[in-house]
Amino acid sequence: MGTSLENRHETDGADDEFRDLIRRQLELLGEDPDREGLVRTPERVAKSLAWLTRGYEMDVMQVVGSALFDSEGGTNMVMVRDIELYSLCEHHMLPFYGKAHIAYIPNGKIVGLSKLPRIVEVFARRLQVQERLTEQIAGAIDEVLHPMGVGVVIEAYHLCMMMRGVEKQNSKTLTSAVRGLFRSDPRTREEFLTLAYAPRG
Ligand SMILES: [Zn+2]
Numbered sequence: 005m006g007t008s009l010e011n012r013h014e015t016d017g018a019d020d021e022f023r024d025l026i027r028r029q030l031e032l033l034g035e036d037p038d039r040e041g042l043v044r045t046p047e048r049v050a051k052s053l054a055w056l057t058r059g060y061e062m063d064v065m066q067v068v069g070s071a072l073f074d075s076e077g078g079t080n081m082v083m084v085r086d087i088e089l090y091s092l093c094e095h096h097m098l099p100f101y102g103k104a105h106i107a108y109i110p111n112g113k114i115v116g117l118s119k120l121p122r123i124v125e126v127f128a129r130r131l132q133v134q135e136r137l138t139e140q141i142a143g144a145i146d147e148v149l150h151p152m153g154v155g156v157v158i159e160a161y162h163l164c165m166m167m168r169g170v171e172k173q174n175s176k177t178l179t180s181a182v183r184g185l186f187r188s189d190p191r192t193r194e195e196f197l198t199l200a201y202a203p204r205g
Pocket residue numbers: 093094095096097098162164165
């Protein structure tokens with residue numbers, strides 16, 4: 005079901021190769037890949053990694069589909085906050101997770117609100133750095149809607165920071181990307197950032 009690593013490789017047997025690699029990885033870690041708890045681990049890890057990186061096979065236009073509508077002249081800021089986000093850092097292949105806040109000012113077109121989390125998925129489900137992820141989401145919305153402006157803020161916790169070395173359990177990483185009016189008009193940017201960081205509830 006769904007994504008198989010095989011879809012992503014031209015050669016047959018890529019799944020087998022992947023499983024073998026994970027088995028070897030377990031050996032190099034000093035484990036016994038034949039002990040009961042680990043026997044099916046290579047298969048599970050291969051499947052899990054394929055799923056966690058399924059964004060490589062996703063496409064923004066496909067995800068948005070026909071959910072583009074006329075904004076009927078409205079040029080007020082549209083914002084969706086607290087979009088859950090899970091990704092893998094490309095430096096350590098460890099998860100980072102948090103929330104994305106997305107806003108744009110329509111220029112004739114709006115997109116179905118449920119599509120914004122899907123656009124986040126396209127780019128989050130890959131090996132990423134948070135800065136690029138933020139830029140790619142802003143760029144995709146820019147491309148699809150040609151809005152007057154777009155702003156994206158991501159707040160995320162990185163397990164590679166939290167679990168390794170000096171454990172910095174509470175450091176949250178903030179990134180933002182702004183385009184159009186969100187860049188050129190300080191009042192628009194201010195409104196966006198105030199809304200993005202406003203207390204919840
Ligand atoms: Zn990392």
